[in-house]
Amino acid sequence: MHLPPLSDLAATARVVALPLVTRFRGIEVREAMLFEGPEGWTEFSPFAEYDDHEASAWLAAAIDYGWSEPPGALRDRVRVNATVPGVDPDSVTAVLARFPGCRTAKVKVAGGDCPLSEDVARVRAVREALGPEGRVRVDANGGWNIDEAEHAIHALAPFDLEYVEQPCATIEELAEIRRRTKYMGIPIAADESVRRADDPLAVAEAGAADLLVIKAQPLGGIHRALRIVEQTGLPVVVSSALDTSVGLAMGARLAASVTELDYDCGLGTASLLAADVTRSPLVPVDGSIPVGRVLPDPDLLARYAVGPQRTDWWLERLGRAYAVLAGAAPASASAPTPTPTFDS
The missing domain is CATH 3.20.20.120 (Enolase-like C-terminal domain)
Structure with missing residues (x-):
């Protein structure tokens, strides 16, 4: 796939931590990174325990949705x-x-x-x-x-x-x-x-x-x-x-x-x-x-933003996943700080 420059992803990246209504499969807060591409806002949110190889598929999806024209919709x-x-x-x-x-x-x-x-x-x-x-x-x-x-x-x-x-x-x-x-x-x-x-x-x-x-x-x-x-x-x-x-x-x-x-x-x-x-x-x-694009609200992005240390963690992870997609990093590289898995 065609990769936009990593700097383009990081330039608009925002990381949020959203509370859940009730504890669900071991987690109480859902973290996600959002950034904006030419087609609109997109999401990169692999769970924290996923290694860089697995996370790279989630990044490929985010780039696909943010930088590629989507296929035709058959229903609204x-x-x-x-x-x-x-x-x-x-x-x-x-x-x-x-x-x-x-x-x-x-x-x-x-x-x-x-x-x-x-x-x-x-x-x-x-x-x-x-x-x-x-x-x-x-x-x-x-x-x-x-x-x-x-x-x-x-x-x-x-x-x-x-x-x-x-x-x-x-x-x-x-x-x-x-x-x-x-x-x-x-x-x-x-x-x-x-x-x-x-x-x-x-x-x-x-x-x-x-x-x-x-x-x-x-x-x-x-x-x-x-x-x-x-x-x-x-x-x-x-x-x-x-x-x-x-x-x-x-x-x-x-x-x-x-x-x-x-x-x-x-x-x-x-x-x-x-x-x-x-x-x-x-x-x-x-x-x-x-069916349609979602535009994040700036006030909500600010309200639920993670702290600087956690933002850095996600930006570093973004870079490692990007490197896997670019073929510049080993598939076995792992993300630190495991947390419980959620599968919906």
């Missing part, structure tokens, strides 16, 4: 799902209320030391809240081994699951659990096995998933993600990684460009943020978000 709004963290069942109604009009909910399961009984209770509460016409999907983030996944899918099947996302960590495990549970008619979706794999096509080639969860930033941008969709030929769900509304707009443009979009997308996660960088955040309205 995108239907999105609610996201239910690992909360207790009594909190489910309050969580869903933050996603008005959403007919679909993705429920986090297999979190930490959480027993299966708590996952079952949470999914039951979501099903009861959405009613029989609602769509319920679960996301294990690769937290089960094959036997645990088989047991869990049996336990959760009575709630009429739309699909199970990343029940196991590896492609081989996904293929095996798909084989074991195929008779149940519950599709298996792959997320981490696509976006964190050296070969994002491998999961489709192995017959390990019925559909793919794709994310613009981890896959290197809208154009590359669309090529992956075309090459795999599998149905897709476009999702996010707890982006600001600037990053969500990138994801919405990707979703708007996918020819067949049969599933509601995981792009409503601005509702999980207690603050954003725009006065008009991309929170769901009637179950969908609009």
